[in-house]
Amino acid sequence: MASKESIDWLEIITDRYLDGNEKDGELHALREQFVLIPHGLEMSVGSGDPLDLDYVNAVARVVHAVDAPWFSDHLCFTRENGIELGNLVPTVQTLDKAKSIAANAQRVQDIVGRPFLLENIATYMEMPGELSQTEMIRAVLDNCDCGLLLDLNNLLVNSVNHAFDPFAYLEEIPLERVVQVHLAGNSEDAHVGGMLIDSHDAPVGRQVYELLDWLVQRRPELPAVMIERDTAFEECAQELDADLSRARSIVARHAAGSRTR
Template identity: 35%
Template sequence: MPVHGVGLGLRRSLLGALAQTPEPVADFLEVAPENWIGLGGRLARQFAAVSERYPLICHGLSLNLGGLAPLDTRLLRDLRAFLDANQVQVYSEHLSACGDHGQLYDLLPVPFTEANVRRIAERIAQVQDALGRPLIIENVSAYLTLPGEMSEPAFVAAVLDEADCHLLLDVNNVYVNSVNLGGDAAPYISAMPSKRIAYLHMAGHFDAEPDLKIDSHGAPIIDPVWALLEHTYQCHGVRPTLLERDFNMPPLEELQRELQQIRHYQQAAAIQVRA
């Protein structure tokens, strides 16, 4: 990874505050290209100013890796142009489906089957050829499971191996799925192949019911997810870790406190390794 430390997901509402801080608040920013491709005027100028202060990585929203429709070649061309123009080498996407011949604007689970392992690995290879960059895939949150012959950890690991790609390990998604679908989050984290983990996501979620968590990215991170981050570092070592916040945006100072909490866990894990 060309970035390290603690990152923050860039949202338009943060542009002004990030431009005004005397020092950078994070080590890198993560950008969803679909939210910025083709923009002009004031937003484009603000984006350019922020990109001069922070290293950028990109995280896609609509590639539809797990879908059945052909990959969107126009989107891939636009993505390649955006990544090249902003000199971004890191691009990640979700291990999910988000449509067929239309965009559903949601991330849907796929059946955990050997056939899907091979099919999705082939689509990953197409994406990497089109973008001229390696692709990092993210485990996703879900609210149901489709018929299949593998567990989610085994499926994710198999896709990583078949495609020879890396993982964006979303710690909150593992926790959300452990509640929604059953299972234990800690063994899931432990089962991930260390050599494949490129970076991590941390976020908050919405408690719809005691046994239903919605991956909203609209609330502070809760203690069990912090504990799972600590477990992740213990299992796999410190990785670049990014804070996502999409809704109910607090003042930047509140986000900085969560960024500092991530940094605290990173420093504690590094001290344990040296000891």
């Protein structure tokens, strides 16, 4: 497994640290060794319900405890009418909803006082509305000054499930707003009901690396790229090392090329 000296930074799941107390020591120990980026699950910026300000303030406590340069959550909703849905649910794709999401995201960023990124999620149904997926992302970002966490595996999954060109998708979103990138892989049996599932349980796939290469050619000074792996860490040490090396080589090659032009 890669030594800690070879790891530039870590993403932590914000929700695991909201209660503080016994988890504060773990946060402090991690912060002593790594730059930490909190990534949340329950901000629910796409909900019709008001923002949960207790939750926002708890997130802010974690963000400031680790002195994070930014923090993130998902462009979706996880509760509605006071009901916790237990999943990342895509919203309708309308201009009104985009403006509502943007207003919520901007308020979160203003309260926490650090840059807030929204992540594109994997979806398994076509959502109603007058906007495409890329138009929805652009409309949200046009109405707030938050950033984008671009998950390239989620993009690939959606391109398979909804039959579109992922490179055309990248052409249509504001790449200048991308602050962080997620890379991940899906096992060969990651299909349910004919849909490819975002499973995060395999090495990063060839097509995801191709998307990263395309992206970094056009955004060579991309601030941050990370590998997501949700299962079997002990068994996949060599795979993680290989993924880190390959991602670093892609980013370094294009960054070097941009400096020589």
